[in-house]
Amino acid sequence: MISAQITQALLAICPKNSIWQTPIDGLFLHHLDSPQMMNGFRQQPSLCMMLMGERQLCIGNECCRFNQDNMSLCPVNTPVTMTVDHATPNKPYFALSLQFDLVMVARIASQLNLHNPINNSIQPQDFLTLFNPNQELINALERLLTLLYAPNFEQKITILAPLYLQEIYYYLLTSPQGDKLCELCRQGSHAERISKATAWLNQHFSEPLDIAQLASLCGMSISGFYQHFRHITQQSPLQYQKNLRLTEAQHQIQQHSAPISQIAYNVGYESPSQFSREYKRYFGRAPSEEI
Numbered sequence: 001m002i003s004a005q006i007t008q009a010l011l012a013i014c015p016k017n018s019i020w021q022t023p024i025d026g027l028f029l030h031h032l033d034s035p036q037m038m039n040g041f042r043q044q045p046s047l048c049m050m051l052m053g054e055r056q057l058c059i060g061n062e063c064c065r066f067n068q069d070n071m072s073l074c075p076v077n078t079p080v081t082m083t084v085d086h087a088t089p090n091k092p093y094f095a096l097s098l099q100f101d102l103v104m105v106a107r108i109a110s111q112l113n114l115h116n117p118i119n120n121s122i123q124p125q126d127f128l129t130l131f132n133p134n135q136e137l138i139n140a141l142e143r144l145l146t147l148l149y150a151p152n153f154e155q156k157i158t159i160l161a162p163l164y165l166q167e168i169y170y171y172l173l174t175s176p177q178g179d180k181l182c183e184l185c186r187q188g189s190h191a192e193r194i195s196k197a198t199a200w201l202n203q204h205f206s207e208p209l210d211i212a213q214l215a216s217l218c219g220m221s222i223s224g225f226y227q228h229f230r231h232i233t234q235q236s237p238l239q240y241q242k243n244l245r246l247t248e249a250q251h252q253i254q255q256h257s258a259p260i261s262q263i264a265y266n267v268g269y270e271s272p273s274q275f276s277r278e279y280k281r282y283f284g285r286a287p288s289e290e291i
Contacts, residue, residue: 001068001069001138002049002051002068002138002141002142002145003142006142006145006146007051007052007094009146009149010029010051010094010145010148010149011031011052011092011094012149013148013149014029014031014094015031016031016033016092017031017032017033017034018030018031022148023148023153023154023157024144024147024148024157024161025101025161026044026046026098026099026100026101027096027097027098027099027144028096028097028098028099029051029094029095029096030093030094030095030096030097031092031093031094032084032087032092032093032094033087033088033089033092033093034087034088035084035085035086035087036083036084036087036093037081037082037083037084038081038082038083039081039243039247039282039283041080041081041082041247042077042080042202042244042247044077044099044100045073045074045077045099045100045102045184045195046073046074046097046098046099046100047071047072047073047074047097047098047100047168047172048071048072048073048074048095048096048097048098049068049070049071049072049095049096049097049133049141050066050067050068050070050094050095051068051094051095051096052068052091052092052093052094053067053068053084053086053087053091053092053093053094053095054066054067054068054084054085054086054093055082055083055084055093055095056082056083056085057072057074057080057081057082058080058081058083059080059234064130066130069132070130070131070132071130071131071132071133071137072130072131073177073180073181074097077195077198077199077202077233096145098141098168100169100181100184100185101165101169102184102185103185104162104165104166104169105169105173105181105182105184105185106185108166108169108170108173109173109181109182109185112170112173112174114173114178114182131175131176131177133175134171134175136171137168137171137172137175140164140167140168140171141168143160143164143167144161144164144165144168147160147161147164169181190228190231190232191232193218193219193220193228194218194225194228194229194232194233196217196218197214197217197218197225197229197237198233198240200214200217201214201237201240201241201244202244205241205244205245205248205267205268206245206266206267206268207268208268209237209238209241211225211226211237214229214237241268242278242282243282245267245268245269246267246278246279246282246283248267249263249264249266249267249275249279249287250279250283250290252266252267253287253290253291254290256291260272260276260287260288263287264276275287
């Protein structure tokens with residue numbers, strides 16, 4: 001568990017009711033002071049930890065609930081449903097996610113001679129398995145977090161953050177969770193290959209879906225790609241793309257960035273009426289109710 005003193009210091013600088021991309025590359029803090037459910041919540045492969053409160057994450061029908069005593073390796077670009085049942089201004093929900101630098105992880109794994117055979121039997125639900133971090137990992141994470149409010153924090157982040165990140169990855173790779181982390185960056189694993197497709201879709205979700213192109217990107221046959229994509233993300237490529245489009249549309253509508261019909265076109269829909277139907281089916285309310 002991160003110390004109460006560090007948690008309170010972070011609360012003082014974190015924007016309220018938002019996901020804050022901190023000055024440390026890949027480190028995000030998420031604050032809520034009221035209950036919320038988020039469909040299609042996405043993030044890059046990350047180490048996740050609660051600082052205050054608790055949340056439930058679901059991939060398909062597999063769910064787990066965790067609090068500040070636990071950590072979890074979040075799955076590779078897999079949309080999840082996140083539910084926060086209890087949060088108030090006095091007792092907010094407060095969490096961190098540290099997106100993995102997979103290049104750094106792979107380098108450290110190589111230095112540790114972690115050359116285990118590819119394990120393609122790992123399920124997407126396995127990445128939601130909770131674990132109790134040892135004190136060495138907690139200490140390394142606390143050193144990283146204190147940089148955010150340290151004097152001369154910009155200079156210290158530049159010099160010290162990469163060192164603390166290497167320390168965090170070392171303790172993760174040498175823990176029982178090491179195989180799962182290695183699988184995300186091990187060249188040729190199904191998880192590593194499908195991550196290329198999910199990364200492409202996250203950047204190009206508004207474009208027409210070309211399964212053959214994605215299969216080629218992953219070095220797979222079309223049938224193999226479809227099978228492994230569904231196995232890892234628990235969704236078909238079309239469902240995955242649709243969730244990306246609808247989640248981005250919700251963000252744009254809430255930002256009042258354009259008329260709803262224009263937003264529908266922006267995210268890749270050709271028909272505003274189809275967009276409205278799918279939006280209501282996914283979020284349980286019409287796009288106009290977001291305004």
